[in-house]
Amino acid sequence: MVRMTNVCKAYENGTKALKGITATIDDGEFVFLVGPSGSGKSTIIKLITGEIAPTVGSVIVNGYDMETIKPSQMPMLRRTLGVVFQDFRLIENKNVYDNVAFAMRVIGASSKEIKRRVPYVLELVGLDTRTRRKPEELSGGEQQRVAIARALVNNPRLIISDEPTGNLDPARSLEIMMLLDRINKLGTTVLVVTHEKELVNRFSKRVIAIDGGKVISDGMDGYYNYES
Amino acid sequence: MNRNRIGYFFREGLGSIFSHGFMSFASVCVIVACLIIMGSFTLLVLNVNNMIKQWESENQVIAFVDEALTDEQAKALETQLESLENVTEAIFVSRDDALAKYLSSFDPDENDLFSDLEPTVLRHRYMVYLEDIEHMADTQIRLNEINGIAKVNAHLEISEGFVTVSRIVGLVSLSIILILLIVSMFIMANTIKLTTFDRKEEIAIMKMVGATNGFIRWPFVFEGLLLGLFGSLIAFLVQWGIYEVVVTQIGKSSAMQLIQALSFGKIALPLLGIFVATGFIVGIGGSLTVIRKYLKV
Ligand SMILES: Nc1ncnc2c1ncn2[C@@H]1O[C@H](COP(=O)(O)OP(=O)(O)O)[C@@H](O)[C@H]1O
Ligand SMILES: [Mg+2]
Numbered sequence: 001m002v003r004m005t006n007v008c009k010a011y012e013n014g015t016k017a018l019k020g021i022t023a024t025i026d027d028g029e030f031v032f033l034v035g036p037s038g039s040g041k042s043t044i045i046k047l048i049t050g051e052i053a054p055t056v057g058s059v060i061v062n063g064y065d066m067e068t069i070k071p072s073q074m075p076m077l078r079r080t081l082g083v084v085f086q087d088f089r090l091i092e093n094k095n096v097y098d099n100v101a102f103a104m105r106v107i108g109a110s111s112k113e114i115k116r117r118v119p120y121v122l123e124l125v126g127l128d129t130r131t132r133r134k135p136e137e138l139s140g141g142e143q144q145r146v147a148i149a150r151a152l153v154n155n156p157r158l159i160i161s162d163e164p165t166g167n168l169d170p171a172r173s174l175e176i177m178m179l180l181d182r183i184n185k186l187g188t189t190v191l192v193v194t195h196e197k198e199l200v201n202r203f204s205k206r207v208i209a210i211d212g213g214k215v216i217s218d219g220m221d222g223y224y225n226y227e228s
Numbered sequence: 229m230n231r232n233r234i235g236y237f238f239r240e241g242l243g244s245i246f247s248h249g250f251m252s253f254a255s256v257c258v259i260v261a262c263l264i265i266m267g268s269f270t271l272l273v274l275n276v277n278n279m280i281k282q283w284e285s286e287n288q289v290i291a292f293v294d295e296a297l298t299d300e301q302a303k304a305l306e307t308q309l310e311s312l313e314n315v316t317e318a319i320f321v322s323r324d325d326a327l328a329k330y331l332s333s334f335d336p337d338e339n340d341l342f343s344d345l346e347p348t349v350l351r352h353r354y355m356v357y358l359e360d361i362e363h364m365a366d367t368q369i370r371l372n373e374i375n376g377i378a379k380v381n382a383h384l385e386i387s388e389g390f391v392t393v394s395r396i397v398g399l400v401s402l403s404i405i406l407i408l409l410i411v412s413m414f415i416m417a418n419t420i421k422l423t424t425f426d427r428k429e430e431i432a433i434m435k436m437v438g439a440t441n442g443f444i445r446w447p448f449v450f451e452g453l454l455l456g457l458f459g460s461l462i463a464f465l466v467q468w469g470i471y472e473v474v475v476t477q478i479g480k481s482s483a484m485q486l487i488q489a490l491s492f493g494k495i496a497l498p499l500l501g502i503f504v505a506t507g508f509i510v511g512i513g514g515s516l517t518v519i520r521k522y523l524k525v
Binding site: 075 | 232247430432433434438439441443444
């Protein structure tokens, strides 16, 4: 669950990226966050992951108040999140299996748990036949599936995805969105940032649209038709 | 920390040494070079100290016994002298012995000049050996205070000279060793910084999935520790070789016959200890300073 109340964010150079955002995402929801480039979408994602702190207002993520969270609790918060980026961010010298297992290993999971969980997640994202490949031997869509598997492997409550299809062709993009939809149906909350109208309009999901650091619409009726 | 995790950190650290082969090699070379420079200074200091100790032990104070005392009374002073602080030994020399020694120091042909010299013109005396010549002046006063000791001869200027030399040598080498320690830590940190540079992404991913700082740090610490340990062992062997060669060369040279070098066996263990400890400190310290920077996200 994410609850943002009157959130403002000014960067150190004075840029006012967010100017009073209020929005709540409940457990189990699938939400698109849309808006033109520079509208503050990535800033919202970074506030949720704790990479940056709000200047004003409160952000509560999976029960953690981002204003008062102790540095020692930050890893615990992040274990409740699965983050996917536009540029995949895989480790180049590790194969598919090891990239996913790495995320479990570094939070102290046992070999037994890893051996049980990783194949399941890889099958879920449709990569069970590619486990020994290195990232460079995979297509962009496949690489993003690895990233999604990695985000999923520690069983997070919320998957956050910042323009996951930004580097993919439309057909691959649709597949990735359908995969995220399936993951949502299995019980994980999903927040997807995008500015691809067609893609958003193929699903009938809740869409939060922002522009200039403000929410300009928030509804279940599909895409907000902004001009950018 | 359970054994499973230690195993994991160890494997990660070791794996990273091999996957960053060149940088690991560079780090080990840096450690070896710094340790050998440091070690050479340490060995030099140890040898200088040893020589000073030897010269010191030959430096004695002469305490003359009052002429009014009988022979028995004079001999009885020995326990009193030896009970003084800083006195290791007091050896009685009778006037006859002193005269004999005095005469023998001259050319035998000229002995006639003194042959009619009465032993009584000389005094009974004690050769007093000191534990620490730094306190020679003090001890001289204490000796003078003893009833029955008429006069004490001590070469204060020599004792002061020795003390000054050994202090300067100690201070200079300590500073050099300290500077070298800091320099090697710095170079080590820079070397590890280069190896972490291409792992910035990896560390960012670890943080993003919720790895604790400890978990991110430990493999690096193990890596530094292993490199430091390995470097110190190599440095120790090389240092050993260098020392043996130098000592052999000094032994061969007639000009330096007087120098009595310490045998390597005597100093090997402490030196190994110092090397390993320094390797550990430099390795771990270097990796920690670097990793701290990356953990601030
Ligand atoms: N680290 C930063 N420092 C200063 N300004 C930033 C920083 N990150 C983003 N901004 C600015 O904040 C605004 C919102 O950026 P961002 O959240 O990345 O937008 P979006 O993801 O919607 O394209 C933009 O004007 C951008 O230039
Ligand atoms: Mg963005």
